[in-house]
Amino acid sequence: MPYTRLMASKQLVADLHLHSRYALATSPRLNIETLAETAIVKGIDLLAAPDFTHPDWREEMRSDLEPAGDGVFRRATRGETAGKDASEPLFVLVTEISCIWKQSGKSRRVHVLLMAPSFDVADRISEKLSNYQDLAADGRPMIGLSTHDLYSLALEVDARCVLFPAHAWTPWYGVYGSKSGFDSLEESFGDLAHLVPAIETGLSSTPEMNWTVPDIGDRALVSFSDAHSPATMGRELTVFEAEPKYESIASALFENRVVETIEFHPEHGKYHSNGHRNCDIRLSPEETPADGRCKACGRPLTLGVLQRVNELSNGSAIKTFLKDGLVHTERSVQGRRAPFRQLVPLRELISQAIGSGVNTKRVAAIYDGLTSGLGTELNVLIRASHDEMGGIADERVVSAIVAVRSGEVEVDPGFDGVYGTVKPRIQGSLV
Numbered sequence: 001m002p003y004t005r006l007m008a009s010k011q012l013v014a015d016l017h018l019h020s021r022y023a024l025a026t027s028p029r030l031n032i033e034t035l036a037e038t039a040i041v042k043g044i045d046l047l048a049a050p051d052f053t054h055p056d057w058r059e060e061m062r063s064d065l066e067p068a069g070d071g072v073f074r075r076a077t078r079g080e081t082a083g084k085d086a087s088e089p090l091f092v093l094v095t096e097i098s099c100i101w102k103q104s105g106k107s108r109r110v111h112v113l114l115m116a117p118s119f120d121v122a123d124r125i126s127e128k129l130s131n132y133q134d135l136a137a138d139g140r141p142m143i144g145l146s147t148h149d150l151y152s153l154a155l156e157v158d159a160r161c162v163l164f165p166a167h168a169w170t171p172w173y174g175v176y177g178s179k180s181g182f183d184s185l186e187e188s189f190g191d192l193a194h195l196v197p198a199i200e201t202g203l204s205s206t207p208e209m210n211w212t213v214p215d216i217g218d219r220a221l222v223s224f225s226d227a228h229s230p231a232t233m234g235r236e237l238t239v240f241e242a243e244p245k246y247e248s249i250a251s252a253l254f255e256n257r258v259v260e261t262i263e264f265h266p267e268h269g270k271y272h273s274n275g276h277r278n279c280d281i282r283l284s285p286e287e288t289p290a291d292g293r294c295k296a297c298g299r300p301l302t303l304g305v306l307q308r309v310n311e312l313s314n315g316s317a318i319k320t321f322l323k324d325g326l327v328h329t330e331r332s333v334q335g336r337r338a339p340f341r342q343l344v345p346l347r348e349l350i351s352q353a354i355g356s357g358v359n360t361k362r363v364a365a366i367y368d369g370l371t372s373g374l375g376t377e378l379n380v381l382i383r384a385s386h387d388e389m390g391g392i393a394d395e396r397v398v399s400a401i402v403a404v405r406s407g408e409v410e411v412d413p414g415f416d417g418v419y420g421t422v423k424p425r426i427q428g429s430l431v
């Protein structure tokens with residue numbers, strides 16, 4: 001079956017939080033070739049050209065990518081004259097930076113995503129940042145600047161740069177995180193807060209949880225994978241209404257032109273609940289003692305995303321309804337709130353359904369059969385019919401995919417760095 005675009009024209013399925021093999025603890029396979037090939041299998045249209053402050057990697061990207069319009073790139077053709085087919089993904093320069101500074105007597109660590117309109121701008125930002133850090137040490141550098149001062153530095157280089165918080169709720173590196181974050185964007189970004197167009201909600205929270213947080217205002221809620229390996233690319237995604245041009249993608253963020261987001265179940269993320277990994281203690285916010293300390297070791301618990309969202313929420317109950325696999329809300333919610341769907345990555349679903357490890361050859365064979373037979377992983381997870389899939393994979397796998405679409409899942413929440421689990425429920429029983 002030929003590649004079929006899943007979304008309407010003028011819609012881009014985007015994964016703008018990625019890493020290269022030059023960031024610490026990432027797969028050595030993460031080069032432009034792998035990023036592009038994996039995006040084609042998964043059905044992603046627009047990718048981050050990540051880690052752009054790293055000098056060697058930036059040079060590699062500059063030679064492996066070619067301009068494909070204003071501020072966007074695609075794989076270089078290396079002299080081949082054949083036109084690129086429609087599934088060839090586009091890239092835009094987006095890098096993650098870890099800001100580390102002291103403010104109000106507390107040390108702060110906040111991760112942000114920074115978009116740049118050209119390699120020339122990426123060069124000039126990197127030149128300035130090299131005064132703070134050896135940028136060759138890590139593709140995701142730690143920079144001794146506040147989020148405000150980093151944004152200000154980028155805007156001085158080029159006013160078209162865009163910056164927003166990454167995985168905003170995680171305890172250690174989120175702008176709203178329990179360990180080193182803030183209660184408001186204004187505390188972190190100061191007079192530049194109004195130029196923060198979006199919040200990356202992260203794996204452990206859904207848009208619905210963020211809808212009740214007044215501080216976010218009308219900002220776009222976006223989701224990306226933060227993948228450190230090809231397999232995890234696209235596990236969360238944002239569908240923008242945008243043209244494949246830098247200005248259009250940037251304005252889609254500022255104007256909140258999010259069509260939908262594709263999400264993990266928040267319990268699947270590794271910081272959803274409170275707890276202590278080493279003490280094997282997991283607690284919901286209600287079960288957590290008022291002093292926030294662990295009963296086993298007496299030290300402060302790692303307070304997770306749900307706890308922090310509750311603390312910053314206005315407590316309003318939001319009515320939602322499920323339609324065509326998308327969770328919608330009624331108009332009562334402040335601002336424009338895009339619907340979202342909650343998926344489980346296809347490899348994990350196959351692994352659970354057939355009882356084989358996620359990295360086994362059996363799982364890979366079924367994954368390859370489904371994605372090559374039905375176009376893309378996203379098409380399999382969202383749209384392919386029972387019959388289409390039944391011709392390729394056995395009934396247990398097909399039932400698991402269909403169960404997730406209708407929200408038939410059982411969850412076991414993650415905490416303190418331990419991933420949670422999400423299992424499809426098939427005719428009342430777990431796979």
Ligand SMILES: [Zn+2]
Pocket residue numbers: 096111166167173
């Ligand atoms: Zn991060």
Ligand SMILES: [Zn+2]
Pocket residue numbers: 276278279281294295296297298299
């Ligand atoms: Zn403990």
